[in-house]
Amino acid sequence: MAFAVKKGTGMAETFLVADIGGTNARFALSRSVGPLQLEAIRQLRTADFSSPVEAVCAYLQDVNATITHACMAVAGPRSGQRVTMTNASWDFEIHQVADALEFTALHILNDFEALAFGTEHVNQDELICVCAGSPDGTAPVLVTGPGTGLGQAILLREAGQSRVVATQAGYVSFAPQDEMQREIHGLLRKVTPRVHNEHILSGNGLLSLYKAFCEVEGKDRLLSTQEEVTQSGVAGRDETALATLRLFCRIMGQVAGDAVLASGARGGVRLAGGILPRLPDILLAGDFAAGFANKAPMENYLASVPVHLVTAENTGLLGASAWLRQLTENGSWQ
Numbered sequence: 001m002a003f004a005v006k007k008g009t010g011m012a013e014t015f016l017v018a019d020i021g022g023t024n025a026r027f028a029l030s031r032s033v034g035p036l037q038l039e040a041i042r043q044l045r046t047a048d049f050s051s052p053v054e055a056v057c058a059y060l061q062d063v064n065a066t067i068t069h070a071c072m073a074v075a076g077p078r079s080g081q082r083v084t085m086t087n088a089s090w091d092f093e094i095h096q097v098a099d100a101l102e103f104t105a106l107h108i109l110n111d112f113e114a115l116a117f118g119t120e121h122v123n124q125d126e127l128i129c130v131c132a133g134s135p136d137g138t139a140p141v142l143v144t145g146p147g148t149g150l151g152q153a154i155l156l157r158e159a160g161q162s163r164v165v166a167t168q169a170g171y172v173s174f175a176p177q178d179e180m181q182r183e184i185h186g187l188l189r190k191v192t193p194r195v196h197n198e199h200i201l202s203g204n205g206l207l208s209l210y211k212a213f214c215e216v217e218g219k220d221r222l223l224s225t226q227e228e229v230t231q232s233g234v235a236g237r238d239e240t241a242l243a244t245l246r247l248f249c250r251i252m253g254q255v256a257g258d259a260v261l262a263s264g265a266r267g268g269v270r271l272a273g274g275i276l277p278r279l280p281d282i283l284l285a286g287d288f289a290a291g292f293a294n295k296a297p298m299e300n301y302l303a304s305v306p307v308h309l310v311t312a313e314n315t316g317l318l319g320a321s322a323w324l325r326q327l328t329e330n331g332s333w334q
Helices: 052-063 094-101 111-119 179-189 203-217 226-235 239-263 287-293 299-303 315-330
Strands: 002-005 014-020 024-031 039-045 069-074 082-084 091-093 105-110 127-131 141-146 150-158 161-166 269-271 307-310
Touching: 014 052, 014 111, 014 315, 024 052, 024 315, 039 052, 052 069, 052 094, 069 111, 069 315, 091 094, 094 105, 105 111, 105 315, 111 141, 111 150, 111 161, 111 315, 127 269, 127 287, 141 203, 141 239, 150 239, 161 315, 179 203, 179 239, 203 226, 203 239, 226 239, 239 269, 239 287, 239 299, 287 299, 287 307
Parallel strands: 014 069, 069 105, 141 269, 269 307
Antiparallel strands: 002 105, 014 024, 024 039, 082 091, 127 307, 141 150, 150 161
16 A cells, blocks of 8 residues: 655545546545445546546546545555556556645555455445355455456454455466366467466456357357457357356366465455456356365365355445545544
């Protein structure tokens, strides 16, 4: 996490929170006291704006609000004050954005950092059990899932508060597990010298997986976009699209299982992001669970780890708001 703070007097009554991905930029207002909830939610296209300053100004003008304190969750790595988005053209200095918007304080989180915080505050009816288990309440929780890219974060609970470790695990090398996956890996290597998990587990990755699957199986490519693959597969209109989605879920299970082994996240796995909530029936069909559990000789280690699909909307915005609330309660905002 990174932030820019200028001199100011006290906390603002209303915060600006944002969840900015490669495709969409979501904004909302959040109160500094009272129930944790979002107001004036808007969704803009990230590509329609050349910078976060332009997008924030458009939102604040739309909702007619004046803000001094903000938290923005951004899909991309930070280096000191510099933020470079992974799947969008935005590249900016945090303090320059704060100055341009005349914010007293601007806090930047990784998008999956905010998403992980948000999963702590979703309702139970917004969680679907994918794999049953008995979580270790003292162990980390893994939050992961594909959207424009593949996100992954580790959620820790310390002294009654939450802390999140953001990662760039989408760039871990893809490890094929069977002959079909090895053939797909070989086809993807013709395009890129190193195939990483995000090459498959993302929006563009799903389309690449479909094209490779068609080539391996000798099928005609009838679909040309990720949306067509998703919609045709979910509706059962295209057998190849459905098979691709099932393979997508199996590989997601493999990657999530590896991440649990690497992080010790026996507190559970929460699947989030933009794609999986659209595939609940396929996700529950068993391919994810098979990929997740196939970790000999560590099957028993994985068997106790519960996996849930987060279906709540605007979880990242809720997480940004929760982070601000935690800062104010700690008295550490300024």
